[in-house]
Amino acid sequence: MQNKIILVIMDGAGYEACVTQCGYLEGAVELGQAQRWKMITATPTLSGPMYETIHTGLWPHEHGITSNEGMRASERPNVFSLAREADKTTAAVAHAYYHRLYVDRPWDGLRSVEHHDPETDIQHARFYSMEGYGAMNAVAPAEIDLCAQVTLLAEHHAPDYLLLHSCSADTLGHSFGGDSKEYRYQIWMIDNALSRAIPIWRAMGYDVMVTADHGMNAEQHHGGMEKIMREVPFYYFGEAKGPNPGKSLSQLGLAATILDRLGVTPDAAMRPGFL
Ligand SMILES: [Zn+2]
Known part of the structure; x- marks a missing residue:
């Protein structure tokens, strides 16, 4: 297979909050335009x-x-490095943590937000820092602006693998908790932007996957073993057929799933894919 993939990571967006708030994504599932599973994260x-x-x-x-305090460059074969080694093109619209992981250069606050270098694992990117973020000011980019950056990168560079990482649900969850109107509203805001972007990206030939890194509890926290922290959704718009929708998927299978769809052989240590 030689598919192109856009992966959307809605940071901090737990399963229950998404299936109750994401009217576009859930409607697509109901219509048969997308498939959705519960995904269980690592810890x-x-x-x-x-x-x-x-x-x-x-x-x-x-x-x-x-730990977030132990961030450094990735030292293991990963979706970006394996795709690049297979002569695929990679791109991302993401928080600066991804620059740390897959570009591995000093962060220049006045330049690093735009990145183009075919020698780095993320080859084309628009990063954001969220400098100054806190309860007083979320400092999060608008969801539609993030989707616009993805669309522009897709049009200009035709990446095979393109990551969109939105931090806003996590940010509002840390300020107001995972059982707050602010958190739920923000998750709907992401869905509202995706409702305009996903049809465009599908028409450009992309499979689209939407998931989260972890959830958020009512105490404004994640990091442990609570269901509300470990259960996230996995939506898939594309031609492949996944397992029974009642089955829970492991987040560990996502890397191999993306590489399988790209037509790139996963690393032997990666857990098996599910599409
Ligand atoms: Zn997160």
Whole structure:
């Protein structure tokens, strides 16, 4: 297979919040335009470790990034590096953590937001820093603006693998909790932007996958073993048929699933794919 993939990671968006708030995504499932499963994350349910788990198919204990305080460049074969080695083109619209993981250069606050270098694992990117983020100011880009950046990268560089990472649900969850109107509204805001973007991306020939790195509990926290932290959705718009929709998927299988769809052989250590 030689498919092109857009993966959307809605940071901090748990399963229940998504299936109740994402009217576009859930409507697509009901119509048969998309498939959706419950996905169980690895642990600890933290952002940096899960970004690397999603892209390596390994537990944090195996890839070595176990804490947001322990961020460093990826040292394991991952979706970006394997795709690049297979002469595929990679791109991302993502938080600066992804620059740390897959570009591995010093962050220049006045330049690194735009990145183009075929020698790095993420070859084309628009990064954002969210500098100054906190309860007083979420400093999150608008969801439709992130979708626009993805569309422009797709039009200009035709990447085979294109990541969209939105931080806003996580940000509002940390400020107001995972059982708040602010958190649920933000998850709907992402769905509202995706409702305009996904049809365009599908028409451009992309399979689209939508998931989250972890959920968020009512105490504004994630990192542990609670269901609300570990259960996330996995939506898939594309031709492949997945397992029975009642089956829970493992987040560990996502890396191999993406590579299988791209026509790139997964690393032997990656957990098997599910599409
Ligand atoms: Zn996160």
